[in-house]
Amino acid sequence: MKLNERSLAFYATCDSPADNSGFLYKRGERHTAYHRRWFVLKGNMLFYFEERESREPVGVIVLEGCNVELCESAEDFAFAIRFGGTKSRTYVLAAESQAAMESWVKSLSRASFDYMRLVVRELEKQLEEMRWGLAGGCGSSRESSGSWKSSGLERSPERLPALPTIPPKENGCAVWNNVLGMEQPPDISGCGGHDDEGNPRPPPLPPRRRVSDGSAGSAGEIPSTFCRLHERYSREVARLRQDWLEKQRGPRP
Numbered sequence: 001m002k003l004n005e006r007s008l009a010f011y012a013t014c015d016s017p018a019d020n021s022g023f024l025y026k027r028g029e030r031h032t033a034y035h036r037r038w039f040v041l042k043g044n045m046l047f048y049f050e051e052r053e054s055r056e057p058v059g060v061i062v063l064e065g066c067n068v069e070l071c072e073s074a075e076d077f078a079f080a081i082r083f084g085g086t087k088s089r090t091y092v093l094a095a096e097s098q099a100a101m102e103s104w105v106k107s108l109s110r111a112s113f114d115y116m117r118l119v120v121r122e123l124e125k126q127l128e129e130m131r132w133g134l135a136g137g138c139g140s141s142r143e144s145s146g147s148w149k150s151s152g153l154e155r156s157p158e159r160l161p162a163l164p165t166i167p168p169k170e171n172g173c174a175v176w177n178n179v180l181g182m183e184q185p186p187d188i189s190g191c192g193g194h195d196d197e198g199n200p201r202p203p204p205l206p207p208r209r210r211v212s213d214g215s216a217g218s219a220g221e222i223p224s225t226f227c228r229l230h231e232r233y234s235r236e237v238a239r240l241r242q243d244w245l246e247k248q249r250g251p252r253p
Contacts, residue, residue, distance in 0.1 A: 022100060
C-alpha cells in the first residue's frame with residue numbers, strides 16, 4: 001500500500017476527531033528499552049509522536065490484519081499488536097494504568113475495516129429480520145385481531161380499571177356494608193336484625209324434618225316445607241314493606 005507522507009502528516013494533525021489518544025510506552029524494535037510517546041488513533045491508523053505538541057508523527061501503524069492481545073513484559077499494563085506474516089513486526093506497548101490499557105485494547109481491536117465489515121453485516125441482518133417481522137405481523141387481519149393478547153394487557157391485569165365490587169350474599173341476605181359510600185336501605189330483609197358491627201344477620205336455615213331412623217325425609221315432603229317457608233317470609237316482608245312505606249309518608253295531618 002502506497003502512503004503519501006504529507007497526506008499522513010496532515011491527517012494526523014488535523015482537527016478531525018480522534019478515536020483515542022494518550023501517552024503510551026513503546027518498546028523499540030532493536031533495543032528493548034521503552035520510550036514514552038504520544039499516540040493518536042484515527043480510523044484504522046495509529047499515529048505516534050515524540051511529544052504531544054509535535055507537528056509531525058514519528059511513525060504510523062496501519063491496523064489491518066492484526067490482533068491486539070495482552071502480553072508479558074517488564075513494564076506493567078503491556079499489550080501487543082501482532083500481524084499475521086512471518087516477517088511482520090510485533091509492536092509492544094504499555095499503558096500507564098489498568099483502565100488506560102483496557103481502553104486502548106478495546107479501541108485498537110475495533111479499528112480495522114474487517115471489524116467494521118462484520119458490524120455492518122450484523123446490522124443488515126437485524127434490519128432484515130425486523131422487516132420480515134413487520135411484514136408477517138401485517139399479513140392477515142386475523143393475526144392483527146389477536147395481537148392484543150401479546151401487547152401486555154393479558155399479562156398485566158393491574159393496568160385495567162378496577163371493577164366495582166358486588167355486595168356478597170349470605171344465604172340470600174345481601175351484606176350492604178361491604179360497599180363503601182352506599183347508603184344502607186331500611187331493614188326489610190327479615191334477617192332478624194343486625195350484629196355488633198351493623199351488618200345484617202343472615203336468615204335462619206330452614207329446618208329439616210327427619211324420620212324416626214334419623215335419615216332425611218322423603219322427597220315429597222320438601223316442596224311442602226319450602227312452600228310454608230316461602231309463605232311465612234313473604235308475609236313478613238310484606239308487613240315490613242308496608243311499615244316502611246308508612247314511615248316514608250310521614251304522619252298524616
